[in-house]
Amino acid sequence: MSIVELQGVTKVYGGRVEALRGLDLTVEYGELLAIVGPSGSGKSTMLQLIGTLDRPTSGTVRIAGYDVAELSDRELSALRARHLGFVFQQFHLATGVSALDNVADGLLYTGTALRERRERAEAALQRVGLGHRLGHKPNQMSGGEQQRVAVARAVVGDPPLLLADEPTGNLDSHSGAEVLRVLNDLHAAGTTVAVITHDTEIAEWCPRQVRVRDGQIIAGDGRRPPAEIAKGARP
Amino acid sequence: MTRARLSPARLSAVDVLRVGAAGLRTRPTRVILSALGIAIGIATMIAVIGISSSSREQLLRQLDRLGTNLLTVAPGRTLFGDKAKLPTFALSVVKRIGPVNTASATGTVDATVRRTDHIPEAVTGGISVQAASTELLTTLEGSVSKGIWLNASTEHAPAVVLGSEAAKRLGLGRTGVRVWMGNQWFTVIGILGPMPLAPEIERSVLLGFPAAATYLAFDGHPTTIYERSGEEAVEAVRAALPRTVNPETPEQVEVSRPSDALAARAAAADAFTNLLLGLGAVALLVGGVGVANTMVISVLERRKEIGLRRSLGATRGQVRIQFLSESLLLSALGGVAGSVLGALATAGYALTRDWPPVVPPWAIGGAIGATLVIGTVAGLYPAMRAARLSPTIALATT
Numbered sequence: 001m002s003i004v005e006l007q008g009v010t011k012v013y014g015g016r017v018e019a020l021r022g023l024d025l026t027v028e029y030g031e032l033l034a035i036v037g038p039s040g041s042g043k044s045t046m047l048q049l050i051g052t053l054d055r056p057t058s059g060t061v062r063i064a065g066y067d068v069a070e071l072s073d074r075e076l077s078a079l080r081a082r083h084l085g086f087v088f089q090q091f092h093l094a095t096g097v098s099a100l101d102n103v104a105d106g107l108l109y110t111g112t113a114l115r116e117r118r119e120r121a122e123a124a125l126q127r128v129g130l131g132h133r134l135g136h137k138p139n140q141m142s143g144g145e146q147q148r149v150a151v152a153r154a155v156v157g158d159p160p161l162l163l164a165d166e167p168t169g170n171l172d173s174h175s176g177a178e179v180l181r182v183l184n185d186l187h188a189a190g191t192t193v194a195v196i197t198h199d200t201e202i203a204e205w206c207p208r209q210v211r212v213r214d215g216q217i218i219a220g221d222g223r224r225p226p227a228e229i230a231k232g233a234r235p
Numbered sequence: 236m237t238r239a240r241l242s243p244a245r246l247s248a249v250d251v252l253r254v255g256a257a258g259l260r261t262r263p264t265r266v267i268l269s270a271l272g273i274a275i276g277i278a279t280m281i282a283v284i285g286i287s288s289s290s291r292e293q294l295l296r297q298l299d300r301l302g303t304n305l306l307t308v309a310p311g312r313t314l315f316g317d318k319a320k321l322p323t324f325a326l327s328v329v330k331r332i333g334p335v336n337t338a339s340a341t342g343t344v345d346a347t348v349r350r351t352d353h354i355p356e357a358v359t360g361g362i363s364v365q366a367a368s369t370e371l372l373t374t375l376e377g378s379v380s381k382g383i384w385l386n387a388s389t390e391h392a393p394a395v396v397l398g399s400e401a402a403k404r405l406g407l408g409r410t411g412v413r414v415w416m417g418n419q420w421f422t423v424i425g426i427l428g429p430m431p432l433a434p435e436i437e438r439s440v441l442l443g444f445p446a447a448a449t450y451l452a453f454d455g456h457p458t459t460i461y462e463r464s465g466e467e468a469v470e471a472v473r474a475a476l477p478r479t480v481n482p483e484t485p486e487q488v489e490v491s492r493p494s495d496a497l498a499a500r501a502a503a504a505d506a507f508t509n510l511l512l513g514l515g516a517v518a519l520l521v522g523g524v525g526v527a528n529t530m531v532i533s534v535l536e537r538r539k540e541i542g543l544r545r546s547l548g549a550t551r552g553q554v555r556i557q558f559l560s561e562s563l564l565l566s567a568l569g570g571v572a573g574s575v576l577g578a579l580a581t582a583g584y585a586l587t588r589d590w591p592p593v594v595p596p597w598a599i600g601g602a603i604g605a606t607l608v609i610g611t612v613a614g615l616y617p618a619m620r621a622a623r624l625s626p627t628i629a630l631a632t633t
Contacts, residue, residue, distance in 0.1 A: 051546065053625075077243045114250070
């Protein structure tokens with residue numbers, strides 16, 4: 001079983017704007033991949049569908065074996081709580097709340113008791129190399145550190161799939177490299193990591209690149225080797 | 236392929252409160268201002284109820300102290316509408332009624348009282364001249380604030396005792412001075428203390444029955460008889476009085492209970508209390524609108540946070556309950572602050588009036604209930620809006 005399976009997925013906004021035009025994608029457990037494309041290519045829409053934050057107009061989205069179309073909003077919420085972790089470009093950390101509690105909130109909707117949430121949050125922060133910054137608030141940390149806190153929050157519940165939306169977009173190259181190193185460590189420990197980016201440099205850092213353009217996958221959809229696609233797609 | 240059914244975890248009550256409080260902690264100024272609206276409404280209502288309860292409690296204690304066993308007998312009207320008269324023997328027969336412990340009489344004398352004979356007779360200052368029996372002070376359980384009360388010898392003499400209000404109106408603060416009544420000087424031998432059950436005595440100049448007959452041509456008919464009996468016999472005595480006092484025409488006798496007048500005053504105050512209570516309710520309503528407004532703005536500002544929580548696995552219901560609990564906490568904060576303020580205002584007002592401060596528990600209970608209702612109603616719409624937001628909003632890049 002694959003963790004992500006998209007089959008003939010389309011997404012149309014407002015009845016006219018075709019963001020995705022029938023794409024297929026399979027991601028196996030334990031992969032580290034980049035979904036790369038320019039802005040407007042539909043990669044953000046893909047992220048929303050894979051993240052079960054939105055539903056396709058047509059086609060099938062299967063995450064961890066669950067067909068998203070068959071799940072209610074409550075069930076989707078539970079799926080996100082247990083199987084998915086998100087990292088956002090803008091970190092989305094609560095101001096005035098310590099790193100520890102920000103990360104502990106990642107388990108808030110999993111039915112874990114507060115004490116255990118904090119214990120696991122501490123472990124997650126140590127995993128991203130911030131074990132010494134537990135009590136610091138977001139405004140006392142650098143951008144790179146804040147994003148690592150956000151990564152810790154995303155993985156504190158040990159989700160099989162981590163989705164990172166432009167995780168280095170707001171960071172200088174040094175901080176960005178730190179965050180990528182953390183993502184790579186997670187990948188090495190078995191987490192499936194999907195990085196959504198427009199930055200080809202970051203994309204090339206990933207073993208697998210899924211290239212998106214105009215709502216279609218032009219390379220790396222997981223069925224054919226990228227090289228073959230490149231040959232066939234380019235005239 | 237079948238997989239385990241997914242079901243979202245429940246948020247514990249503590250977590251609901253934590254999440255609700257977290258939203259408030261980050262915006263203290265706004266929280267204080269919108270809680271203030273609720274607090275003002277609640278404080279007004281608590282203070283209004285508290286002050287009127289304190290005043291009623293004061294009145295009840297006063298009634299307890301004064302006793303409710305005092306009855307007064309006065310002449311009514313004759314069949315032809317003229318003022319009737321009580322017979323001269325009325326006082327002695329009242330004293331003979333079994334349960335009556337003490338009885339005394341006053342009789343209105345047709346005379347005016349003045350500081351000197353230079354003041355025109357028409358200027359009475361609303362002070363009446365009354366003959367009084369010597370037991371009057373005992374029956375009314377009154378006291379003399381200066382000088383002495385009438386006794387067996389002074390009731391024959393040209394001597395007067397002034398009611399507290401009469402003394403004030405005449406501008407007399409001491410005994411030994413003289414006042415001009417009829418065509419003669421009378422010496423002031425005493426000034427009475429307050430008489431809450433017989434305010435007419437406070438406004439009177441009192442002299443003995445014999446003296447009134449001798450110097451002011453008083454006819455000897457009493458105009459009011461005061462009597463006290465055992466508390467349990469009051470109703471029986473009340474029924475017996477008219478026939479005893481005037482066997483021939485009992486319908487021309489009016490019996491009343493002065494303590495009833497005080498109790499009526501307490502009831503009259505209630506109407507005013509209700510009006511103020513209504514004002515408090517309006518303030519509370521405005522406070523509720525303030526909370527709703529704050530919550531709507533809060534939801535607009537926190538779209539990203541809502542999106543983040545949805546991505547972390549919050550269900551719509553959990554987002555709804557987060558904003559509902561925030562709204563409830565906000566108004567509960569106002570409710571508690573308002574209750575404290577209202578209680579303090581009650582205590583302060585009661586203490587300046589020398590009343591016992593009373594805030595009834597049902598008022599506090601009602602205030603808390605009202606804030607919970609307001610918090611729910613004010614939070615409902617913003618919470619629904621928050622829950623309806625699409626989970627994708629946290630991903631939007633701006």
